[in-house]
Amino acid sequence: MLGVVVQPFVFLYINRPRIFAVYLLLALCALAADFYWTVGYFNLLLSVLCPLHAWWLIRRYDRRQVRGWYARWWVSLGLYLCLVMSIFAFRSFLYEPFTVPSASMNPTLEAGDRIVVRKLGFGHYASLGLNLGTPGVTDPQQMHRGEVYVFLHPELNVPYVKRLLGLPGDRLEFTERTVLVNGQALAVQSDMQDEQQQLLTETAGAVSYHIRHMSQPVSPATGTFVVPEGQYFFVGDNRDDSSDSRHWGPVSSENIIGEVVWVID
Known part of the structure; x- marks a missing residue:
């Protein structure tokens, strides 16, 4: 469910920052593509792909690994909310x-x-x-x-x-x-x-x-x-x-x- 709501930010929670960066770039490209073609398919695809990929990684998760500072649910959610507020401010004022x-x-x-x-x-x-x-x-x-x-x-x-x-x-x-x-x-x-x-x-x-x-x-x-x-x-x-x-x-x-x-x- 976290993957559906916050999409790429779920990969921070499961300690995969590089995968997060890739999905974040894909999400931004999907936003641009959906605006250009007005279809909405790309974001829909990501909202399904992210939680499925996260679930697959969780099944293989090594609990002995050192978790980064970002690998907390409240950090992932907080960073997501910061991004949402930044987008809202950009659209409201600029x-x-x-x-x-x-x-x-x-x-x-x-x-x-x-x-x-x-x-x-x-x-x-x-x-x-x-x-x-x-x-x-x-x-x-x-x-x-x-x-x-x-x-x-x-x-x-x-x-x-x-x-x-x-x-x-x-x-x-x-x-x-x-x-x-x-x-x-x-x-x-x-x-x-x-x-x-x-x-x-x-x-x-x-x-x-x-x-x-x-x-x-x-x-x-x-x-x-x-x-x-x-x-x-x-x-x-x-x-x-x-x-x-x-x-x-x-x-x-x-x-x-x-x-x-x-x-x-």
Whole structure:
């Protein structure tokens, strides 16, 4: 049972530090592989293999050997808890992986894409269902128009990924094909158009990116919005198929999780 719960740390308890090091490396590789392929098979395999291997070694255990300082159940468990807390702290304060849930950010992000979010300075200290506090964005200079961020939906409290178009105090106007920020239209350049869609390159601030419009949108989201202080306005790149701030309003600073810094293809 200890092998199932703490996986490679069981080998410290049975006085096999080298085998522990091998399994720990395998466990870290399994975590990375399961995140990349989103299958979960590698960790499942380790959770079965570790206790079976430990059981096989215990049957051949030499009780006369000198046990290391680490070969105590409470040491193995304590080291495991230290690792878990380190991972939790890393995900809460520095970087955290997410999976893109929908096609609302097409063509930039596809549903199922894995992304890594930088959280330092955004004041949302939570991960794995545990919340250590959300004082809000501690450095507003990190909020750049045109960049992509992950945040909590104002009402549903689930993570969304969208592009930041409106900063506090901005006035945004959306027409069927144009976005005006404080009276200035964002520059766009047509890339491709067919019977179903139009792909364009849009520039906001210092960032250029691709957006998608449907050739014949059913109900395009248009209107004029003023962003209150302490809040931000997010929009999906798939402009005619995105639930975003045009529908449910701006996002409070306390709900900003972090900036997308890495997309894993």
